[in-house]
Amino acid sequence: xxxxxxxxxxxxxxxxxxxxxxxxxxxxxxxxxxxxxxxxxxxxxxxxxxxxxxxxxxxxxxxxxxxxxxxxxxxxxxxxxxxxxxxxxxxxxxxxxxxxxxxxxxxxxxxxxxxxxxxxxxxxxxxxxxxxxxxxxxxxxxxxxxxxxxxxxxxxxxxxxxxxxxxxxxxxxxxxxxxxxxxxxxxxxxxxxxxxxxxxxxxxxxxxxxxxxxxxxxxxxxxxxxxxxxxxxxxxxxxxxxxxxxxxxxxxxxxxxxxxxxxxxxxxxxx
Amino acid sequence: xxxxxxxxxxxxxxxxxxxxxxxxxxxxxxxxxxxxxxxxxxxxxxxxxxxxxxxxxxxxxxxxxxxxxxxxxxxxxxxxxxxxxxxxxxxxxxxxxxxxxxxxxxxxxxxxxxxxxxxxxxxxxxxxxxxxxxxxxxxxxxxxxxxxxxxxxxxxxxxxxxxxxxxx
Numbered sequence: 001x002x003x004x005x006x007x008x009x010x011x012x013x014x015x016x017x018x019x020x021x022x023x024x025x026x027x028x029x030x031x032x033x034x035x036x037x038x039x040x041x042x043x044x045x046x047x048x049x050x051x052x053x054x055x056x057x058x059x060x061x062x063x064x065x066x067x068x069x070x071x072x073x074x075x076x077x078x079x080x081x082x083x084x085x086x087x088x089x090x091x092x093x094x095x096x097x098x099x100x101x102x103x104x105x106x107x108x109x110x111x112x113x114x115x116x117x118x119x120x121x122x123x124x125x126x127x128x129x130x131x132x133x134x135x136x137x138x139x140x141x142x143x144x145x146x147x148x149x150x151x152x153x154x155x156x157x158x159x160x161x162x163x164x165x166x167x168x169x170x171x172x173x174x175x176x177x178x179x180x181x182x183x184x185x186x187x188x189x190x191x192x193x194x195x196x197x198x199x200x201x202x203x204x205x206x207x208x209x210x211x212x213x214x215x216x217x218x219x220x221x222x223x224x225x226x227x228x229x230x231x232x233x234x235x236x237x238x239x240x241x242x243x244x245x246x247x248x249x250x251x252x253x254x255x256x257x258x259x260x261x262x263x264x265x266x267x268x269x270x271x
Numbered sequence: 272x273x274x275x276x277x278x279x280x281x282x283x284x285x286x287x288x289x290x291x292x293x294x295x296x297x298x299x300x301x302x303x304x305x306x307x308x309x310x311x312x313x314x315x316x317x318x319x320x321x322x323x324x325x326x327x328x329x330x331x332x333x334x335x336x337x338x339x340x341x342x343x344x345x346x347x348x349x350x351x352x353x354x355x356x357x358x359x360x361x362x363x364x365x366x367x368x369x370x371x372x373x374x375x376x377x378x379x380x381x382x383x384x385x386x387x388x389x390x391x392x393x394x395x396x397x398x399x400x401x402x403x404x405x406x407x408x409x410x411x412x413x414x415x416x417x418x419x420x421x422x423x424x425x426x427x428x429x430x431x432x433x434x435x436x437x438x439x
Contacts, residue, residue: 009410012417016388018395043421050370051290051389058286060340063278064299070306071278073313 006030006037015044129193132238135213135247136231138190138199141252143209150186150201160187163187164198170243172214174200175267180260192217208252212264213238215245226261228254237261241269277306280326286332290386291374301337305330322425327391328401331383338379373423381416384409 006014006027013019014027031038141147152160157174165171167189174184183201190197192215202210224240235257238247246268248261284305288298307434308329309316374382383402387393395413399406 008414012410012413013395016392016395040421044417047370047417047420047424048389051374051386054370055286055290055390058289059282060283061285063285067281067299067302067306068278070303070310071274073310074307094304201289259287 004030004033005035009039011037012044015041015048016071032269034162069150131147131213131215131218131240131245131247132227132229132236133231134192134197134215135211135249136229136234136236137237138213139209139211139234139236139249140232142188142199143201143211149209151188153186154184155186157184164189168196168214168216170196170216172198174212175264177202177260180263182260185209208250210248210252210260211251212243213247215247218243218245226265227256228258239265277309277326280323281306283323283327284330287327287386287390290374290390291334291383293347293371301330301333308333321397323391324393324397324401327387327393331402360421370424373420376423377416377419379393381412381419384412388413395404 008057010019010023010027014024014031017024019027031041120229152163154160156175161171161173164187165173174187181204183204185201185203187200189200190199190213194217197213197215197217200212200214202212203208226237226239229236229238233251234249235252235254236247236249238245239258240246246264248257248264250257250260281302285298288301289295292298292301305326309326312329316322348389374385375383384398387398387401388395393401395406395409399409402409422430
């Protein structure tokens with residue numbers, strides 16, 4: 001070993017008094033010629049003492065009752081540890097636990113049953129957040145925005161189409177709903193479950209807004225007929241076509257929305 | 272198993288948990304969980320072995336479980352693969368001046384080893400066995416932790432707080 005250095009591990013062992021006497025003395029001698037290492041040793045010793053001082057008072061604090069009680073075997077939940085008087089009897093506490101367990105099972109089952117009806121298998125596989133929910137949230141977030149409802153306005157429709165098609169990686173085009181009283185306001189790019197998705201927004205003469213959500217994230221590759229979902233105040237008609245998922249959202253009544261959805265569907269599928 | 276023996280270990284468990292978590296209530300919760308788990312596994316306790324090491328080991332495992340559960344998901348940083356990122360320190364002159372804060376800035380696994388050595392004077396080999404890591408890893412965590420702590424403390428004392436001004 002180079003007599004002019006001290007191994008890092010020896011330095012710490014020296015600080016912690018973990019070395020046999022002869023080695024400890026040898027290192028002490030070497031440190032006399034190594035001012036930097038000697039300083040570090042002093043710093044580490046000081047640090048160690050400071051930590052010990054900092055938390056030392058904790059040792060003298062009275063032990064809280066809840067911890068003191070645990071110095072003896074807890075009587076529960078281990079029924080084998082019960083004293084002889086209560087061989088395996090169900091205590092009130094364990095009954096409560098069983099009741100809670102049953103309640104959780106019932107609630108879980110109910111939630112599962114409801115979710116089963118709400119989200120058919122294709123969507124559950126296809127998306128972490130189901131399409132109608134994504135669409136409804138996007139609608140609820142952007143449609144009330146008076147000044148900046150879209151990123152690119154419908155007046156620049158060509159740019160909008162080029163940009164969104166490029167970003168989501170496949171040609172998309174907003175359907176024309178003028179005959180039904182809705183004009184294109186514009187569109188925006190949104191984060192989907194795994195990548196970009198597009199939203200087109202329409203508005204009628206009264207300011208009523210409608211959004212078409214276009215996702216290309218469907219991997220289940222299953223075609224579906226129209227489906228209807230209601231998320232809060234937002235009604236959503238949606239359908240899956242290959243990798244595409246379309247969802248039309250608005251806070252208008254179901255019948256009116258169905259009429260619009262049919263028109264959108266025909267334009268998109270008939271192209 | 273002797274209740275007196277366990278009772279005698281509680282102050283040390285509390286002290287270590289307190290230093291590790293930096294929070295009194297959370298520390299006592301961890302001690303409580305540790306004792307409960309110890310009792311539930313009392314059949315794994317071998318009479319005559321080191322009770323303290325056994326309890327500290329249980330506490331360590333609980334702590335690891337806690338950290339695993341804690342969001343967001345994290346990946347342990349391998350020793351030496353990069354300098355560990357530190358949070359911004361611009362306001363430290365105002366907020367953090369003491370040893371406790373400096374300790375809290377150490378990565379968990381370094382703080383653990385530094386504390387076990389400083390508070391418990393635990394032998395390196397015992398720490399290695401308790402944490403289930405090689406002795407060399409104990410040594411490198413100790414060395415890094417101590418040096419980092421030293422630099423943090425030196426940085427704090429060398430950096431004049433006057434460089435920072437509270438702007439209203």
